[in-house]
Amino acid sequence: MIFFDNASTTKADPLCLDIIKKYCFDSYYNPSAQYHNSVEVGNDLKRARQNILRLLNGDGQFVFTSSGTESDNLALLGTPKKKGSRIIVSKAEHPSVMKVANELAQRGFELVLADVDGCGMVDFEKFKPLVTEDTALISVMHVNNETGGINDIKKLVSYAKSVNKRIIFHSDGVQALGKIKTDMAELGVDLYSVSAHKLHSIKGCGGLYVKKGVSVQPVIFGGGQEMGVRSSTENIPAIMCFEAVCNKILPSIDKYSSEINQLKQYIIDSLPQDGSVIKISCQGSPFILSLALRSVRGEVMLHALEKHGIMLATGSACSSSKPAKGWKTEYLPEEYKNGIIRLSFCHENDIPQAEYFINKLNLEYSELIKYAK
Amino acid sequence: MIFFDNASTTKADPLCLDIIKKYCFDSYYNPSAQYHNSVEVGNDLKRARQNILRLLNGDGQFVFTSSGTESDNLALLGTPKKKGSRIIVSKAEHPSVMKVANELAQRGFELVLADVDGCGMVDFEKFKPLVTEDTALISVMHVNNETGGINDIKKLVSYAKSVNKRIIFHSDGVQALGKIKTDMAELGVDLYSVSAHKLHSIKGCGGLYVKKGVSVQPVIFGGGQEMGVRSSTENIPAIMCFEAVCNKILPSIDKYSSEINQLKQYIIDSLPQDGSVIKISCQGSPFILSLALRSVRGEVMLHALEKHGIMLATGSACSSSKPAKGWKTEYLPEEYKNGIIRLSFCHENDIPQAEYFINKLNLEYSELIKYAK
Numbered sequence: 001m002i003f004f005d006n007a008s009t010t011k012a013d014p015l016c017l018d019i020i021k022k023y024c025f026d027s028y029y030n031p032s033a034q035y036h037n038s039v040e041v042g043n044d045l046k047r048a049r050q051n052i053l054r055l056l057n058g059d060g061q062f063v064f065t066s067s068g069t070e071s072d073n074l075a076l077l078g079t080p081k082k083k084g085s086r087i088i089v090s091k092a093e094h095p096s097v098m099k100v101a102n103e104l105a106q107r108g109f110e111l112v113l114a115d116v117d118g119c120g121m122v123d124f125e126k127f128k129p130l131v132t133e134d135t136a137l138i139s140v141m142h143v144n145n146e147t148g149g150i151n152d153i154k155k156l157v158s159y160a161k162s163v164n165k166r167i168i169f170h171s172d173g174v175q176a177l178g179k180i181k182t183d184m185a186e187l188g189v190d191l192y193s194v195s196a197h198k199l200h201s202i203k204g205c206g207g208l209y210v211k212k213g214v215s216v217q218p219v220i221f222g223g224g225q226e227m228g229v230r231s232s233t234e235n236i237p238a239i240m241c242f243e244a245v246c247n248k249i250l251p252s253i254d255k256y257s258s259e260i261n262q263l264k265q266y267i268i269d270s271l272p273q274d275g276s277v278i279k280i281s282c283q284g285s286p287f288i289l290s291l292a293l294r295s296v297r298g299e300v301m302l303h304a305l306e307k308h309g310i311m312l313a314t315g316s317a318c319s320s321s322k323p324a325k326g327w328k329t330e331y332l333p334e335e336y337k338n339g340i341i342r343l344s345f346c347h348e349n350d351i352p353q354a355e356y357f358i359n360k361l362n363l364e365y366s367e368l369i370k371y372a373k
Numbered sequence: 374m375i376f377f378d379n380a381s382t383t384k385a386d387p388l389c390l391d392i393i394k395k396y397c398f399d400s401y402y403n404p405s406a407q408y409h410n411s412v413e414v415g416n417d418l419k420r421a422r423q424n425i426l427r428l429l430n431g432d433g434q435f436v437f438t439s440s441g442t443e444s445d446n447l448a449l450l451g452t453p454k455k456k457g458s459r460i461i462v463s464k465a466e467h468p469s470v471m472k473v474a475n476e477l478a479q480r481g482f483e484l485v486l487a488d489v490d491g492c493g494m495v496d497f498e499k500f501k502p503l504v505t506e507d508t509a510l511i512s513v514m515h516v517n518n519e520t521g522g523i524n525d526i527k528k529l530v531s532y533a534k535s536v537n538k539r540i541i542f543h544s545d546g547v548q549a550l551g552k553i554k555t556d557m558a559e560l561g562v563d564l565y566s567v568s569a570h571k572l573h574s575i576k577g578c579g580g581l582y583v584k585k586g587v588s589v590q591p592v593i594f595g596g597g598q599e600m601g602v603r604s605s606t607e608n609i610p611a612i613m614c615f616e617a618v619c620n621k622i623l624p625s626i627d628k629y630s631s632e633i634n635q636l637k638q639y640i641i642d643s644l645p646q647d648g649s650v651i652k653i654s655c656q657g658s659p660f661i662l663s664l665a666l667r668s669v670r671g672e673v674m675l676h677a678l679e680k681h682g683i684m685l686a687t688g689s690a691c692s693s694s695k696p697a698k699g700w701k702t703e704y705l706p707e708e709y710k711n712g713i714i715r716l717s718f719c720h721e722n723d724i725p726q727a728e729y730f731i732n733k734l735n736l737e738y739s740e741l742i743k744y745a746k
Contacts, residue, residue, distance in 0.1 A: 008406050009606060012397040020393055024385040024575050033381050034675055035684045066439030066577065067605035069595040096595035096604060103594050197606060202397050204439065204577030204608040219592065221476050222442040222469035231469060232440035233382060233570060235577035302407055311408045 002353045004312040006198075007145055007175055007288055007344030013200040015248065016241040020202070023237035030233055032225065041236055048243035052207065055250045056192070058184035060212035063226050064205060064239050068174040068195030069096035070219075071208040072139075074230065075170040075191040076100040078216040081136035086110045088130050088138045090151070091327050092120030097139050097172055114140065118331035119149035119282035122156060131163045138169050142176035142192075146328060146342060147280055148288030150180060157188040168214065174198055178249040179257065179287045190214045196242035199249060200346065205238035249347075256347040261286035263345060263354050270358040276365055278336065280328065287346070292332055293339030295372040296365060301341055304364040310357055313342040375726045377685040379571075380518055380548055380661055380717030386573040388621065389614040393575070396610040403606055405598065414609055421616035425580065428623045429565070431557035433585035436599045437578060437612050441547040441568030442469035443592075444581040445512075447603065448543040448564040449473040451589040454509035459483045461503050461511045463524070464700050465493030470512050470545055487513070491704035492522030492655035495529060504536045511542050515549035515565075519701060519715055520653055521661030523553060530561040541587065547571055551622040552630065552660045563587045569615035572622060573719065578611035622720075629720040634659035636718060636727050643731040649738055651709065653701065660719070665705055666712030668745040669738060674714055677737040683730055686715040 003011070023041075031042035053062045065071045077100060081087070089101045091113045105111035115126045122140055131138070138160050140151050157169045170191040176182050178199040184192060191214065196205035210216055210229075222231030249256070264286045271277050271291070280290040293301055298314035305312065329337045343357075376384070396414070404415035426435045438444045450473060454460070462474045464486045478484035488499045495513055504511070511533050513524050530542045543564035549555050551572040557565060564587065569578035583589055583602075595604030622629070637659045644650050644664070653663040666674055671687035678685065702710045716730075 005403070005406055005408075009401060009403040011401045014398070016397060017394070020397070020575075021390070024389060024393070025387070028382060028384045029684075030378070030381040033378055033684070033686060034672060035378075035679045037684065066443070066608070069605040070439070070593055072595070073593045094595070095597070099594035099597075099604070202393075202610060203606060204611055220443055220446045221472035222445070222467070224468070224472075231472070232442040233576060235439070237575060238577055299407060306408045311402075311406070311410065313406060 002310045002349075002357060004310060004343040004345060004349065004357065006346040007342070008313060009197050009203070010200045010346055011348070012202050012241070013245050013248065015244050016202055019240045019244055020237050023240055031236065032223065032233070045234055045236065045239060048239050051243055052246055053209070055246050056182055056184045056209055057186070058209050058211065060214060061210045061227060063208045063210060063216070063229050064234060065208060065230055066204055066232075066235065067206040068172070068193050068198065069206070071193035071195070071206045072096040072172055073100050074208050074216060074219050075193060076104060076137065076139060077219050078229070079137050079168045079170070079191070080215055080217060081109070083108050084110060085134050085136035086112055086132055088112045088114055088135060090114045090116055090120070090122045090140045092116045092144055093139065093141055094145055094172060094174070097141065101139070116327050118280065118328060119147045119284065120144035120327060121149045121151050121282070124152070124155065127156065128159060131160050131167070133164050135160070135164060135167050138167060139172065141172040142182070143173070143180060143285045143288070145175045145288070147282060147290050148175075148284035148286070149282050150284045153187045153189060161188070175285065175288065178246070178253065179285050181253065184209055184211070191216070196238060196245070199245055201242040201245040202238050204235050205242045207242070257286055260345050260347065260349065263349055263351055264289050266351055266354045267343070267358060270354075272362060276369070277361065280332070280340065287344055289343045291341050291343070292336035293341065293365065294335050295339065296368045297338050298340045300368060301339070301361075301364060304368060305357075305360055308360040310360060313344070314340060375683045375722075375730060377683060377716040377718060377722065377730065379719040380715065381686060382570050382576070383573045383719055384721070385575050385614070386618050386621065388617050389575055392613045392617055393610050396613055404609065405596065405606070418607055418609065418612060421612050424616055425619055426582070428619050429555055429557045429582055430559070431582050431584065433587060434583045434600060436581045436583060436589070436602050437607060438581060438603055439577055439605075439608065440579040441545070441566050441571065442579070444566035444568070444579045445469040445545055446473050447581050447589060447592050448566060449477065449510065449512060450592050451602070452510050452541045452543070452564070453588060453590060454482070456481050457483060458507050458509035459485055459505055461485045461487055461508060463487045463489055463493070463495045463513045465489045465517055466512065466514055467518055467545060467547070470514065474512070489700050491653065491701060492520045492657065493517035493700060494522045494524050494655070497525070497528065500529065501532060504533050504540070506537050508533070508537060508540050511540060512545065514545040515555070516546070516553060516658045516661070518548045518661070520655060520663050521548075521657035521659070522655050523657045526560045526562060534561070548658065548661065551619070551626065552658050554626065557582055557584065564589070569611060569618070572618055574615040574618040575611050577608050578615045580615070630659055633718050633720065633722065636722055636724055637662050639724055639727045640716070640731060643727075645735065649742070650734065653705070653713065660717055662716045664714050664716070665709035666714065666738065667708050668712070669741045670711050671713045673741060674712070674734075674737060677741060678730075678733055681733040683733060686717070687713060
């Protein structure tokens with residue numbers, strides 16, 4: 001079995017098992033209770049928060065949420081902003097940002113979409129004139145979930161702050177965490193979303209980095225957990241798994257990244273030279289590679305490869321609704337537009353898997369192309 | 374170790390372990406992906422949803438969320454309602470309802486609080502005149518989390534619908550599920566919130582029952598999961614644990630309830646006759662018992678009992694902020710007002726534990742009262 005769909009979700013790291021056992025069956029206490037055992041759990045929670053903040057090189061707070069999507073919602077909905085003010089998001093945002101931005105437009109904010117290239121990366125020259133004095137919020141993803149393209153967040157933040165230093169800059173870092181460097185001080189972002197299950201931790205945990213001095217209003221109201229920003233009994237087992245996985249993976253990004261880059265390069269170098277399969281991905285995260293097949297549909301290839309035990313995605317697989325892929329297909333020749341497949345890797349993937357994939361891709365392509373209209 | 378704080382959270386049932394292992398390390402796939410393995414996970418999700426709906430005897434939908442708090446937020450914020458219309462909630466609601474109601478008041482809705490008695494139960498005669506033709510939403514908890522008092526939801530729903538059948542009636546059933554009968558058809562509610570970790574499942578999962586024909590708008594926007602009502606990759610391990618625990622516990626409520634009722638009665642019957650400790654709890658859930666100590670502070674007793682390995686709560690322990698307990702202390706004599714402790718049970722508690730508790734309570738009380746002012 002070859003799992004090349006790690007951008008949609010990942011297998012939990014084995015180290016999660018002991019943590020789950022501890023916090024589900026032994027130290028299962030509510031950190032808000034008053035007895036010693038629960039206070040200890042509360043201390044574990046504080047340590048996890050500080051630890052993740054340190055690994056992100058952040059100076060503010062880290063709010064645990066239930067998912068990357070919830071983190072994006074908290075960032076966009078929770079940022080205090082004057083009615084009617086401008087909100088800029090890139091055209092390539094994940095639905096967890098784009099749908100919230102559309103909701104804000106309905107609530108009376110002026111939504112402006114920033115143009116992107118065929119890799120989903122913001123066009124800086126077209127971005128600049130969009131940033132106005134009355135812009136309240138900008139949201140641009142760090143790593144594109146379909147192409148792996150990396151936005152130059154530092155440059156975008158720096159420009160935005162030069163226009164108006166009170167602009168809040170959010171970045172969706174869900175596909176960046178543990179894959180490329182995610183240094184909050186260097187990026188200069190005010191808000192940054194991450195998700196645990198995209199990085200070999202268990203589902204049910206995400207987080208929002210909030211820079212020192214930046215204020216976020218709650219989206220979910222209640223008992224006042226998470227510094228009043230996100231009420232609900234904290235999902236302690238998932239938070240503790242997330243901390244442990246961050247401890248393991250974040251300091252080893254260079255190693256993993258270089259290994260996976262070789263794997264990605266191997267696949268790119270092994271693609272047929274006749275143009276039947278071309279790569280879409282550009283300079284970016286080694287962990288994502290999108291390919292386009294000439295005259296063969298992506299989902300047909302997906303099911304063909306599945307018979308060989310290979311799992312991958314067509315567009316973005318982390319959404320129930322098909323994402324609008326206008327920006328991605330715009331630059332593709334017509335006969336490739338319906339043939340997009342996305343491969344997304346993790347540190348457990350290796351070259352023999354890539355080799356196997358290429359063999360089966362060529363085999364299936366040569367079969368399927370016979371039925372092409 | 375005696376855990377009498379099961380209303381704040383519970384130890385996960387051992388059956389959760391195999392389910393966690395399966396869905397975190399083996400079938401960890403995203404149910405929105407397109408290959409067979411993920412479609413199978415999607416089918417498991419559908420089955421869990423239908424199963425829980427059947428166990429609740431509901432005819433509509435069951436939306437999985439991340440917590441009871443989120444479910445309450447989805448119910449109150451997500452119910453479509455005309456600006457300025459009336460919202461009624463009981464004075465005894467958990468912060469996960471009360472804080473949302475306050476937020477709605479700030480957003481221009483007319484918030485009306487329904488009076489309750491010393492057990493937190495809605496006073497029906499005082500409730501009736503509050504329900505007006507322009508009332509949009511009513512939220513009254515099923516079982517009170519501090520006293521165990523059970524509201525007559527069926528009666529309240531029936532009256533509200535007689536005034537205006539379009540009124541949406543929500544009930545927070547977090548302390549009711551698995552403790553007393555939770556039959557949606559019989560209660561007649563439109564929306565009903567539950568939480569998994571209060572019932573021996575793992576943290577990170579809640580749910581909102583939505584009656585057929587009732588519409589709920591999302592609070593969290595994104596990929597469109599959960600019938601478009603709650604975006605985020607579904608927390609499959611937690612959902613599957615929740616289904617399994619519901620399967621185990623819900624059909625056995627009568628048995629567990631009768632056992633725990635004996636335990637509760639044993640404690641009540643064993644309380645000293647001199648008025649040093651009195652019970653607050655009224656007719657209600659066997660699983661919650663609040664006591665009031667004369668001239669000894671609740672938190673002092675909590676820490677004294679902790680030395681003997683007994684864990685319990687003072688007010689509600691499932692919130693970071695102290696709940697306003699006005700309605701609960703109003704009917705208490707002055708010298709008991711600061712002496713409230715809450716015991717909350719689960720099917721694993723037994724009479725020997727109750728016996729041990731009573732011994733230690735008496736022992737510590739006789740010591741602590743010496744220092745009473």
